[in-house]
Amino acid sequence: MKILGIETSCDETAASVYTTEHGVVSNVLFSQVELQKLYGGVVPEIASRSHLEKIAPITQEALETAGISLDEIDAIAVTNKPGLPGSLLVGVCFAKALAFAKNKKIIGINHLEGHVYSACIENKVVFPSLVLTASGGHTSLYLVRGYGDYDVLGTTLDDAAGEAFDKIAKLMNVPYPGGPLLEELARQVSFQDFYSYPHPKDKSLNFSFSGLKTAVLYDLVAKGAYDLPTKKFLAHDNISLKQQVASSLHHAVARQFEKRLSYALSLHAEVKSICFVGGVVCNAFLRSRLANLAVAHFLPFFYPSRQYCTDNAAMIAFVGHYKAQQGLFDDLSVDIY
Numbered sequence: 001m002k003i004l005g006i007e008t009s010c011d012e013t014a015a016s017v018y019t020t021e022h023g024v025v026s027n028v029l030f031s032q033v034e035l036q037k038l039y040g041g042v043v044p045e046i047a048s049r050s051h052l053e054k055i056a057p058i059t060q061e062a063l064e065t066a067g068i069s070l071d072e073i074d075a076i077a078v079t080n081k082p083g084l085p086g087s088l089l090v091g092v093c094f095a096k097a098l099a100f101a102k103n104k105k106i107i108g109i110n111h112l113e114g115h116v117y118s119a120c121i122e123n124k125v126v127f128p129s130l131v132l133t134a135s136g137g138h139t140s141l142y143l144v145r146g147y148g149d150y151d152v153l154g155t156t157l158d159d160a161a162g163e164a165f166d167k168i169a170k171l172m173n174v175p176y177p178g179g180p181l182l183e184e185l186a187r188q189v190s191f192q193d194f195y196s197y198p199h200p201k202d203k204s205l206n207f208s209f210s211g212l213k214t215a216v217l218y219d220l221v222a223k224g225a226y227d228l229p230t231k232k233f234l235a236h237d238n239i240s241l242k243q244q245v246a247s248s249l250h251h252a253v254a255r256q257f258e259k260r261l262s263y264a265l266s267l268h269a270e271v272k273s274i275c276f277v278g279g280v281v282c283n284a285f286l287r288s289r290l291a292n293l294a295v296a297h298f299l300p301f302f303y304p305s306r307q308y309c310t311d312n313a314a315m316i317a318f319v320g321h322y323k324a325q326q327g328l329f330d331d332l333s334v335d336i337y
């Protein structure tokens with residue numbers, strides 16, 4: 001079986017081909033990060049216009065790299081939820097047009113399901129697995145029993161973990177996306193915990209990161225480094241302050257992850273592995289904290305390689321592949337949600 005995957009839910013235009021025989025045979029991506037950097041976040045209008053420009057050439061490149069023609073494709077898997085409506089529409093309309101013109105089957109894919117199974121692309125993940133997804137748009141905990149068989153145990157009540165990194169970076173004039181740059185700053189001070197920022201103390205499987213952002217904001221105000229009325233960072237040249245905030249932030253996020261996962265493990269003794277997926281997995285410090293947690297519970301720990309952590313179409317093609325094998329197709333009325 002040969003599946004073409006298409007992903008346009010946010011600010012990456014991506015296409016990939018996945019085959020039963022060889023797995024991922026192409027994974028092509030255009031990131032709008034340079035376009036969106038100017039605005040310190042994703043501007044939906046710019047995102048959808050850019051998708052419209054890139055979707056055809058990116059898809060063509062994915063097919064060419066795979067050495068597979070559109071005629072040979074069995075089904076087109078396209079992200080149809082959740083995401084920016086204008087961006088999702090570009091991918092879904094493009095996929096529907098291809099499916100109609102070439103008489104192909106189509107499958108609408110939940111972007112989050114793509115992330116959930118992204119660790120399975122390269123690893124033989126043991127189920128049931130406790131899967132933590134952490135990216136710029138979502139932070140959730142799943143109990144995954146098999147392919148397409150999962151429950152959401154908890155989700156973020158406000159900001160996502162990556163969003164917390166990005167927003168705190170923005171407070172200190174660190175450019176978007178803040179995550180990788182804050183990790184770099186934290187590494188320069190050996191990931192020490194300077195300020196012991198708080199994490200939610202309640203027993204819950206849900207996440208919350210907006211309180212952390214507020215705690216950092218008021219800490220910067222108290223240190224005379226941020227002016228609330230004008231919303232201006234006043235310590236742009238104070239590298240050591242940025243390093244210390246960035247480093248302490250890592251510990252607060254790690255503590256919350258560990259607390260939620262430990263609680264989930266205490267409720268679900270059947271869990272046989274832990275997966276960590278999504279853009280935030282690029283963070284080596286957080287990854288090692290969760291790897292240690294898995295070791296402490298005698299569980300194997302899986303995470304995707306970098307290309308499958310951030311938004312990509314290979315994870316969409318992968319989910320499309322098992323759905324096609326399960327006979328779970330949509331028709332041309334497939335819409336965005």
Ligand code: KG4
Binds near residue numbers: 135137138183283
């Ligand atoms: O999965 P992704 O590409 O897009 C979404 O679906 O959101 O994740 C992007 C997010 C951004 O918030 C970015 O700051 C965060 O992942 N991120 C990181 C790191 N690399 C990317 N956060 C912390 N440390 C990193 N090294």
Ligand code: ZN
Binds near residue numbers: 137310
């Ligand atoms: Zn994502």
